[in-house]
Amino acid sequence: MSHQPSTPCVAVIGGGPAGLMAAEALAAGGVQVDLFDAMPSVGRKFLLAGKGGLNLTHSEPFDAFTGRYGARRDVIEPMLRAFGSAELRAWAQALGVSTFVGSSGRVFPIDMKAAPLLRAWLARLRASGVVFHMRHRWLGWDAANDALLRFATPRGEAAQTADAVVLALGGGSWARLGSDGAWVPLLAQRGADVAPLQPSNCGFDVAGWSEFFRTRFAGHPMKTVALSVRAASGTVFEQAGEFVITEGGVEGSLIYAASALARDLIAADSSAVIHLDLLPGRSAEFVQAEVARPRGSRSLSTHLKSRLGIDGVKAALLHELLPRETIADPDRLAAAIKALPLTLVRPRPLDEAISSAGGVRFEALDEGLMLRGLPGVFCAGEMLDWEAPTGGYLLTACMASGAAAARGVLARLA
Numbered sequence: 118m119s120h121q122p123s124t125p126c127v128a129v130i131g132g133g134p135a136g137l138m139a140a141e142a143l144a145a146g147g148v149q150v151d152l153f154d155a156m157p158s159v160g161r162k163f164l165l166a167g168k169g170g171l172n173l174t175h176s177e178p179f180d181a182f183t184g185r186y187g188a189r190r191d192v193i194e195p196m197l198r199a200f201g202s203a204e205l206r207a208w209a210q211a212l213g214v215s216t217f218v219g220s221s222g223r224v225f226p227i228d229m230k231a232a233p234l235l236r237a238w239l240a241r242l243r244a245s246g247v248v249f250h251m252r253h254r255w256l257g258w259d260a261a262n263d264a265l266l267r268f269a270t271p272r273g274e275a276a277q278t279a280d281a282v283v284l285a286l287g288g289g290s291w292a293r294l295g296s297d298g299a300w301v302p303l304l305a306q307r308g309a310d311v312a313p314l315q316p317s318n319c320g321f322d323v324a325g326w327s328e329f330f331r332t333r334f335a336g337h338p339m340k341t342v343a344l345s346v347r348a349a350s351g352t353v354f355e356q357a358g359e360f361v362i363t364e365g366g367v368e369g370s371l372i373y374a375a376s377a378l379a380r381d382l383i384a385a386d387s388s389a390v391i392h393l394d395l396l397p398g399r400s401a402e403f404v405q406a407e408v409a410r411p412r413g414s415r416s417l418s419t420h421l422k423s424r425l426g427i428d429g430v431k432a433a434l435l436h437e438l439l440p441r442e443t444i445a446d447p448d449r450l451a452a453a454i455k456a457l458p459l460t461l462v463r464p465r466p467l468d469e470a471i472s473s474a475g476g477v478r479f480e481a482l483d484e485g486l487m488l489r490g491l492p493g494v495f496c497a498g499e500m501l502d503w504e505a506p507t508g509g510y511l512l513t514a515c516m517a518s519g520a521a522a523a524r525g526v527l528a529r530l531a
């Protein structure tokens with residue numbers, strides 16, 4: 118690498134949306150940026166996110182938006198004030214990608230895809246002077262010289278100095294796309310306070326489906342149901358949506374939305390009971406009256422199907438979870454249709470999760486996202502200790518924190 122002797126040089130390690138946004142803001146700030154990534158190309162998780170429709174951000178009001186970051190709202194909010202939903206949409210537009218607001222308020226590129234956006238972004242980054250170093254796996258710092266960053270490359274180990282470093286190494290899910298969480302011990306060894314990585318927006322196992330239910334209904338969607346779960350604090354989470362029955366449990370957007378709560382309940386109590394309302398559009402009284410209606414010679418299944426539209430996977434789940442006596446008692450059956458208890462016993466492994474909770478604690482960072490114990494080293498993206506539901510909140514905060522880390526670097530270099 119040859120740089121102008123007077124131009125500060127910043128190493129950005131990790132080329133996901135957080136690192137790329139940091140690189141963009143740093144290059145705009147007039148520093149030389151070298152971006153390193155372990156993989157042969159950057160943005161692999163971003164591209165995967167585009168497969169099911171890239172949910173870039175959300176259009177809800179700022180207050181509701183920042184509320185999605187729960188306990189970390191206070192630290193995320195200032196970053197979103199500088200680069201939030203509106204800025205993100207304008208940024209995509211400037212790259213030639215128009216966005217639209219879906220019926221749920223979620224924001225997507227017009228063509229739903231990530232690839233055109235990434236392509237345009239990388240072209241602009243290269244044009245602004247960012248130099249990409251692929252297949253450079255960061256290994257930490259040289260034991261004898263703190264100023265030297267160590268990288269494993271196809272040509273052997275390489276060392277690199279920089280005036281500042283932005284780490285944007287991602288969380289620990291979907292390791293095959295690059296974010297494998299191998300950075301955790303590297304930072305912990307240097308005294309950084311890192312909360313263990315945990316699955317967030319993840320599926321769960323139940324104690325075990327019956328062979329019949331598993332073989333017949335794994336892969337079936339449950340729509341539309343409402344899920345409620347009570348946190349240890351007493352707060353009740355309640356939301357309507359959809360989820361999917363899996364071989365060993367449940368997954369999908371509604372389960373992900375409750376996943377942080379359920380995960381924490383399991384950690385405290387070894388299981389979490391969620392309640393499913395199979396007919397969220399119907400009142401308990403209506404359901405009770407319909408179930409209790411005389412059914413003559415008709416079977417219960419036919420009765421539930423014709424009176425309430427309960428059949429298929431919903432009917433099967435009632436039989437799977439309820440004792441015979443409850444099914445036979447109209448009042449108890451009606452109550453269960455409105456609040457069917459399902460016990461979750463463990464979250465699916467981190468590698469399968471949409472995102473990671475845990476990471477570098479904000480208490481270890483200053484307002485510019487620099488590690489207090491490692492001056493000149495900044496952190497951004499999913500490797501920070503925050504979590505949020507799906508809905509565009511993940512990408513927005515990753516990019517906002519990339520921009521915030523870049524501001525921190527520029528302020529320090531100035």
Ligand SMILES: Cc1cc2nc3c(=O)[nH]c(=O)nc-3n(C[C@H](O)[C@H](O)[C@H](O)COP(=O)(O)OP(=O)(O)OC[C@H]3O[C@@H](n4cnc5c(N)ncnc54)[C@H](O)[C@@H]3O)c2cc1C
Binds near residue numbers: 130161170288296
């Ligand atoms: C299936 C799926 C769908 C998703 N859909 C959405 C969505 O629609 N909307 C949304 O908001 N979010 C979505 N997400 C989440 C979102 O993609 C992530 O939160 C986001 O990519 C995290 O950005 P990041 O830059 O922090 O980390 P990453 O994107 O994980 O990037 C980290 C980078 O660091 C590199 N790296 C890691 N370790 C090293 C090392 N030691 N040396 C060098 N390089 C290293 C990796 O190779 C990688 O390129 C989805 C996630 C998944 C799995």
